[in-house]
Amino acid sequence: MTESEKIAIVKAMTGETDDSTVSAFLKLAGASICRAAYPYDATVTEVPEEYAHTHVKAAAYMLNKRGAEGELSHSENGVSRSYETGDLPDSILREIVPKCGVTGS
Numbered sequence: 001m002t003e004s005e006k007i008a009i010v011k012a013m014t015g016e017t018d019d020s021t022v023s024a025f026l027k028l029a030g031a032s033i034c035r036a037a038y039p040y041d042a043t044v045t046e047v048p049e050e051y052a053h054t055h056v057k058a059a060a061y062m063l064n065k066r067g068a069e070g071e072l073s074h075s076e077n078g079v080s081r082s083y084e085t086g087d088l089p090d091s092i093l094r095e096i097v098p099k100c101g102v103t104g105s
Contacts, residue, residue: 001052006059013060022059029058032087036096054095058088 003026010022030047033055038044047055065083073082083089 001049001056006052006056009056010059010063013056014063016063022063025059025063026055029055029062029088033058033096036093037099039098040100051096054092058092061088061092 003023006026007019007022010026011017011019014022016022031045033047033051034044037048037051071081071083074080
């Protein structure tokens with residue numbers, strides 16, 4: 001999936017109209033996916049094609065989280081919101097299988 005296709009899908013999912021905003025959230029989501037997929041290799045900066053759909057879902061989640069979407073619970077007068085986890089919820093992170101290799105000799 002190309003970057004422009006990802007931008008179009010995220011825009012359709014979120015209602016966001018600004019390409020640079022969507023690109024920024026795709027970059028943030030991509031960094032989180034790369035950290036989860038390659039926890040011992042900081043040189044991987046491109047999201048593997050197998051996680052293209054996860055990448056789009058993660059960016060949309062992060063964009064929607066700017067408002068009230070993505071909440072696990074919400075209180076009104078005392079204003080209390082809670083989310084599943086920090087950047088990405090466990091339900092998205094579970095789709096990513098960490099890869100590692102042999103270290104040392």
